[in-house]
Every structure is written in structure tokens, then in C-alpha cells.
Amino acid sequence: MTExxxxxxxxxRLGSEIADILKKAGFLNDSFKDSKDTRKLVFEDSESGMRxxxxxxxxxxVYVERGTADIGFIGKDILLERNxxxxxxxxLNIGKCKICSAALNGFVDDGMKxxxxxxxxxxxxxDYYSGIGREIDIIPIRGSAEIAPVxxxxxxxxxxxxxxxxxxxxxxxxxxxIAEVSARLIANKSAYKFKHNEIDELIRRLKEVDxxx
Amino acid sequence: MFxxxxxxxxxxxxxxxxxxxxSFCRVKPFEDYDFYADKKDFLTSNSILSFTDLNGKLMALRxxxxxxxxxxxxxxxxxYDEKVYRPDENSSSFTEINQTGVEFLGDLSDDDLIxxxxxxLKTLEIISDGRDFLLDTADAQLFLRTLDGVSTARRHAILRxxxxxxxxxxxxxxxxxxxxxxxxxxRKSERLGRIxxxxxxxxxIREDYSALMNVNYYSGIVLKGYIEGFGRCxxxxxxxxxxxxxxxxxxxxxxxxxVYVQESAx
Numbered sequence: 001m002t003e004x005x006x007x008x009x010x011x012x013r014l015g016s017e018i019a020d021i022l023k024k025a026g027f028l029n030d031s032f033k034d035s036k037d038t039r040k041l042v043f044e045d046s047e048s049g050m051r052x053x054x055x056x057x058x059x060x061x062v063y064v065e066r067g068t069a070d071i072g073f074i075g076k077d078i079l080l081e082r083n084x085x086x087x088x089x090x091x092l093n094i095g096k097c098k099i100c101s102a103a104l105n106g107f108v109d110d111g112m113k114x115x116x117x118x119x120x121x122x123x124x125x126x127d128y129y130s131g132i133g134r135e136i137d138i139i140p141i142r143g144s145a146e147i148a149p150v151x152x153x154x155x156x157x158x159x160x161x162x163x164x165x166x167x168x169x170x171x172x173x174x175x176x177x178i179a180e181v182s183a184r185l186i187a188n189k190s191a192y193k194f195k196h197n198e199i200d201e202l203i204r205r206l207k208e209v210d211x212x213x
Numbered sequence: 214m215f216x217x218x219x220x221x222x223x224x225x226x227x228x229x230x231x232x233x234x235x236s237f238c239r240v241k242p243f244e245d246y247d248f249y250a251d252k253k254d255f256l257t258s259n260s261i262l263s264f265t266d267l268n269g270k271l272m273a274l275r276x277x278x279x280x281x282x283x284x285x286x287x288x289x290x291x292x293y294d295e296k297v298y299r300p301d302e303n304s305s306s307f308t309e310i311n312q313t314g315v316e317f318l319g320d321l322s323d324d325d326l327i328x329x330x331x332x333x334l335k336t337l338e339i340i341s342d343g344r345d346f347l348l349d350t351a352d353a354q355l356f357l358r359t360l361d362g363v364s365t366a367r368r369h370a371i372l373r374x375x376x377x378x379x380x381x382x383x384x385x386x387x388x389x390x391x392x393x394x395x396x397x398x399x400r401k402s403e404r405l406g407r408i409x410x411x412x413x414x415x416x417x418i419r420e421d422y423s424a425l426m427n428v429n430y431y432s433g434i435v436l437k438g439y440i441e442g443f444g445r446c447x448x449x450x451x452x453x454x455x456x457x458x459x460x461x462x463x464x465x466x467x468x469x470x471x472v473y474v475q476e477s478a479x
Contacts, residue, residue: 067444067445087377088377088382189445190439190440190446194345
């Protein structure tokens with residue numbers, strides 16, 4: 001490694017899984033602590049030429065697009081929502097889930113009025129429903145979307161579904177799958193021009209570990 | 214009197230373009246709102262800063278200079294140094310951006326394109342101030358030829374993957390092999406190859422199809438310039454014959470590039 005790669009990691013479960021893969025690939029040493037175990041937000045692994053910082057998942061594309069981070073790891077859901085001008089260089093086999101629309105069991109959309117959609121992903125919801133020609137009223141919420149139809153706040157939700165357990169336990173079911181999601185390695189466009197040797201080597205080693213995991 | 218870095222760079226570029234034989238071009242700071250409203254696909258944002266004129270007519274502060282240069286209807290080789298008004302993507306307000314640029318209008322030959330590429334390379338050298346720089350180029354026609362008969366929506370989805378170097382996305386879309394080969398660099402444009410060779414840019418210019426933009430507008434050779442250490446491209450442009458056709462302009466060809474002086478002077 002000749003150039004330091006500044007890397008944005010998403011706090012939370014996805015970040016922990018990515019850190020594990022980076023360790024297996026030799027890009028993180030054992031002294032690295034997960035975001036849940038430390039309040040330190042920046043960590044440098046000088047041996048592998050990497051500098052990591054923990055940021056909120058929705059902020060990863062911002063750091064990368066603006067070039068504060070050369071690369072970052074993030075779920076495809078957030079990329080679809082924020083649509084940053086970045087390179088999307090690798091799809092990893094972790095963080096797999098689906099973005100779905102869901103409603104209370106037995107819900108029938110009569111199409112008579114705009115569909116009320118509660119979501120943390122307004123752009124994804126807008127794009128999807130506009131693509132099928134259905135007018136919607138977006139209700140922006142932050143987390144626990146499943147409760148919105150239960151309490152009558154919305155007709156549907158557009159949200160991440162992993163196992164479907166939370167939906168089932170709240171008497172909801174999937175109406176349609178909007179997109180398949182997994183973790184992505186993204187890169188700042190300018191940084192990739194000048195650090196592509198380092199980034200390509202990271203991708204090569206991540207592919208080996210990701211395939212074998 | 215002190216000058217900011219961006220003012221200093223603007224002056225250096227103006228001096229260089231004058232010495233290169235380009236004519237200085239000044240355009241009005243505002244136009245009829247309708248002038249921009251039906252060309253939103255060409256603009257970087259759908260939001261246009263508008264105001265009502267004293268006669269009640271809806272006007273707009275220009276979000277882009279190229280359209281106004283075309284509207285003048287004068288053929289030639291020009292440079293400009295103007296302000297544009299665009300929404301700040303991270304706030305709910307508009308911002309003023311200094312933009313310097315070059316426009317060629319009229320019947321253009323490949324020799325004109327070679328000159329444009331040379332000007333872009335020299336511009337990067339001036340504003341990079343000793344740092345490494347790179348000019349990415351692509352030929353939109355080579356890309357479009359691999360997508361004959363493909364629907365507009367699918368073409369748009371494939372283009373989006375190309376711009377992101379998203380091989381996974383191209384695989385999911387089952388994009389034609391030829392398109393993937395273009396992104397990998399194993400299939401190249403002869404025309405662009407000749408232009409790159411004649412420009413004398415050596416290792417500072419590359420054929421890279423992630424540089425593609427809206428191919429309906431930038432329908433020929435595309436240019437994007439980067440400086441090491443700056444997170445965004447500082448030069449963006451290319452041949453916009455497609456846009457001229459869309460505008461029903463009397464010009465057959467148009468090409469140019471904008472320099473984001475504030476970005477490069479940060």
C-alpha cells in the first residue's frame with residue numbers, strides 16, 4: 001500500500017459484518033473495536049494503509065461523494081435512496097435483505113385516493129409508485145414503520161424486510177418486492193482515479209474472502 | 214487589494230484562453246423562465262431560481278451558461294467567465310457558483326475537437342497547481358451503437374450502471390457484452406483514439422466510459438477532468454450535437470466544457 005485509503009464504515013450491524021470481512025482480508029488488525037464497543041470514531045491501521053471512521057449509515061454516501069472518504073461500505077437501500085454520484089465497485093454477500101411495500105393482511109387498494117405510504121425511504125417509494133402509475137401521499141418516519149398501518153397512520157409501508165418476522169408479528173404482509181439489497185463498496189470518483197491500485201487490490205482481496213465466507 | 218483563489222484562477226484562465234485565440238463571450242444573467250423550463254434534462258437540477266419581472270413575466274437566473282451562449286446564435290470559439298445559480302444539494306437554498314468555460318459552435322471538425330481537448334488538458338494543468346490531474350474521455354456514439362433497439366428505460370438503466378462502474382448492476386440488467394467490454398476498456402473508439410493521440414496528453418488523458426453523461430445531449434465525445442485531492446470533477450463537458458438537435462438550433466455542432474473554479478480553488 002502506498003496511499004492511505006480513508007474508509008467510511010456504517011455504524012451498526014452491517015458495519016460489524018464488514019469489519020469482520022476486512023479483518024479476514026487483512027485490512028484490519030485485531031485491536032480494532034466495533035462501534036458498539038468504543039466511542040472512538042477514527043481508527044488507523046497503518047500496516048494495511050487504511051484509516052477507518054464510523055459514521056451513521058445514511059451519511060456514508062455523503063462522506064464518499066464529497067471526497068472526505070475515498071471509499072465506504074453501505075447497503076444498496078441507502079444508495080437507492082440518496083442516489084449519490086459515486087462509483088459502486090463491489091456487491092458483497094452480506095447485509096442481504098429486500099425493500100418491500102407491505103400492508104395489513106387483507107388490505108385492498110381501491111385506488112380511489114392517494115395511497116398513504118409511511119417510509120424512511122421517500123425517494124424509493126416515490127420512484128416505485130410513480131413507475132406503476134399510483135399516486136401516493138408520503139409520510140416520512142424514522143424507523144419502526146410497521147406500526148404505522150397498525151395505528152392507521154398509513155395504508156402501506158415501504159421498508160427493509162429481512163426475515164419478515166416483524167411483519168408477521170404485526171399482522172402485515174408483503175405486497176411487492178421493490179429491490180433486492182446487499183452491502184456495496186462505493187468509491188469517490190476522483191479518489192478512484194488516483195488511488196485505483198490500492199482500491200482494486202482491496203476489491204480483489206475482499207472478493208476472495210466474500211466468496212469463501 | 215486581495216483576490217480569492219477562485220478569482221485568481223479565473224484571471225489565469227481568461228488570460229490563457231485569450232492567448233489561445235478564443236473570443237470572450239458575455240451573456241445575460243437571466244432569461245425567460247420558459248427558456249430553461251423545457252430544457253431541464255440538460256441542466257444539473259430541476260430547480261431553477263425564478264423571479265417575476267416588472268411586467269409580470271416569469272424570469273430565471275441562469276443555472277447554466279452553455280444554453281445562453283447557444284441562444285446568441287453566433288458561431289465561433291468562445292470562452293466565458295460567469296456566475297450560475299443552482300440549488301445547494303445539502304440545503305434548501307440556492308447558491309452562486311463561478312463558472313468559467315469554453316464553447317465551440319458551428320461546423321466543427323475533429324481538429325476542433327483536438328483543440329478543445331488540448332484546452333481542457335492545459336486548463337487542468339493551470340488549475341491543478343502542480344498536483345496530479347487526469348482527463349477522462351468517452352465516445353457516447355460507441356456506447357449507443359451497442360444498444361441498438363434497446364428501450365429508452367433500459368438504456369437509461371444501463372447508462373446509470375456505466376456511470377457508476379457498477380458491473381454487478383450491468384450483470385443484473387443482462388446488459389450486452391459489448392457494453393461491458395466498453396466499460397472494461399477492452400473495446401475502444403477509433404475516433405476517440407485518434408483525438409487522444411493527437412492531443413498529446415500522454416498519460417494525463419484516458420478513455421473511460423464512466424465519464425458518460427446524458428447521451429441524448431452529450432451525444433459525442435465527453436470530457437471530465439479531475440485533480441488529485443479534490444473530491445469532485447472540476448471540468449465537465451463534451452460534444453452536445455444531440456442537445457442542439459433537441460433545441461432545433463441552426464448550429465450543426467457544438468462542443469465545450471465548464472470549469473468549476475470554486476471547486477478547484479478550495
